[in-house]
Amino acid sequence: MHAKMAIIASRLASIKHTAHGHGWLTTHQSPPLYSDETSAMDAAALMPPLVVSLLLCLLAAAAPAASAARAFFVFGDSLVDNGNNNYLLTTARADAPPYGIDSPTHQATGRFSNGLNIPDIISEHLGAEPLLPYLSPELRGEKLLVGANFASAGVGILNDTGIQFVNIIRIGDQLQYFRQYQQKLRALIGEPQATQLVNQALVLITLGGNDFVNNYYLVPMSVRSRQYALPDYVRFIISEYRKILSRLYELGARRVIVTGTGPLGCVPAELAMHSQNGECAVELTRAVNLFNPQMVDMVRGLNRDIGADVFVTANTYRMNFDYIANPQDFGFTNVQVACCGQGPYNGIGLCTPASNVCANRDVFAFWDAFHPTERANRIIVSQIMHGDTDYMHPMNLSTILAVDREGL
Numbered sequence: 001m002h003a004k005m006a007i008i009a010s011r012l013a014s015i016k017h018t019a020h021g022h023g024w025l026t027t028h029q030s031p032p033l034y035s036d037e038t039s040a041m042d043a044a045a046l047m048p049p050l051v052v053s054l055l056l057c058l059l060a061a062a063a064p065a066a067s068a069a070r071a072f073f074v075f076g077d078s079l080v081d082n083g084n085n086n087y088l089l090t091t092a093r094a095d096a097p098p099y100g101i102d103s104p105t106h107q108a109t110g111r112f113s114n115g116l117n118i119p120d121i122i123s124e125h126l127g128a129e130p131l132l133p134y135l136s137p138e139l140r141g142e143k144l145l146v147g148a149n150f151a152s153a154g155v156g157i158l159n160d161t162g163i164q165f166v167n168i169i170r171i172g173d174q175l176q177y178f179r180q181y182q183q184k185l186r187a188l189i190g191e192p193q194a195t196q197l198v199n200q201a202l203v204l205i206t207l208g209g210n211d212f213v214n215n216y217y218l219v220p221m222s223v224r225s226r227q228y229a230l231p232d233y234v235r236f237i238i239s240e241y242r243k244i245l246s247r248l249y250e251l252g253a254r255r256v257i258v259t260g261t262g263p264l265g266c267v268p269a270e271l272a273m274h275s276q277n278g279e280c281a282v283e284l285t286r287a288v289n290l291f292n293p294q295m296v297d298m299v300r301g302l303n304r305d306i307g308a309d310v311f312v313t314a315n316t317y318r319m320n321f322d323y324i325a326n327p328q329d330f331g332f333t334n335v336q337v338a339c340c341g342q343g344p345y346n347g348i349g350l351c352t353p354a355s356n357v358c359a360n361r362d363v364f365a366f367w368d369a370f371h372p373t374e375r376a377n378r379i380i381v382s383q384i385m386h387g388d389t390d391y392m393h394p395m396n397l398s399t400i401l402a403v404d405r406e407g408l
Helices: 002-014 037-046 049-065 118-126 141-146 171-189 191-199 209-216 223-227 230-250 268-274 282-306 316-325 374-386 397-407
Strands: 072-076 147-149 202-206 256-259 311-314
Touching (some): 072 171, 118 202, 118 374, 118 397, 141 171, 202 230, 209 230
Parallel strands (some): 072 202, 202 256, 256 311
16 A cells, blocks of 8 residues: 555656646656655655545546646648657658757657657647657656657558558557557546546647558559549548548547648659649649548538537648748748758658758748648648638637637
């Protein structure tokens, strides 16, 4: 009993309030109540039964609110991967310089960015520390209360998307890991509190782009392009996406931001391969223009079936295209050439230590051949937080947070 109370006392001491600060893959912990396990056990031995009971009650009550910021879960591809692929044998990775050159640690973390990515910046707005990748060995104990990032670079809606990357966490496996996470959470704080934490969490899911770039259009006459005409393919992946979102709901997600695909035809990789004059690639633009409206309709139908606005759509095409079409309005001087890369538009191959790297990342919209700079990510998140219904439907994240606070 005394040993158990020592653990409880230590756990209570380590539960932290993160609403007023956030770190970079670090935890800001309160000083321990006891200097070591022995002194904690000694103190527990001296506790009257009433105090023991009180501590048990406090643990149960405090655990789900260990972070004043609501928990946050992320699913999807390289746009939102915080480093899961670091732990996999895959070619889809960003764990070497110059990735992370502008991160607080100036180290590559597995994020496909020069610095912070979209989930990191959303975490800032939530008043929380950045999410750990689910595969990180650091994700244990009270860190589970913050949430987890399950995303994996290269994945899509379909299981055959990204097969060239070999070992990635396909979306079905990401959802399976979410189930596994909840088992760990229940072991930590109990069934009722775990259910409450998941139900009240914010969820972000970003899928779809790879199903075009790394599947349908991966090679001429790809398997999927021979199987489906483009409009039929879009209808197929939308129907599969609906199953994924329904499964998320079954697993307890009640506030889910679903992003559309960005202007895929305008990224440096596509300009390098398919553009003669700097115009966005026509076929990918056509694909995106088919996909995004159908995704919005699918999400609205899903909400109608559920009877609540569980799923919120983010018009990431417009969020990105705003600064591509009007770079000067956002302080960009280059929205076609990647900061890091080689070849036309710096859009050929990978971003490596041997690549060209721009001196000022803040004036470039694209970090590498496919991914935005941190500066562009901040513009996107600003619209997620505050954008009107042309950007976020039926409401933006600031409204979600306000509405949900009133409902608690």
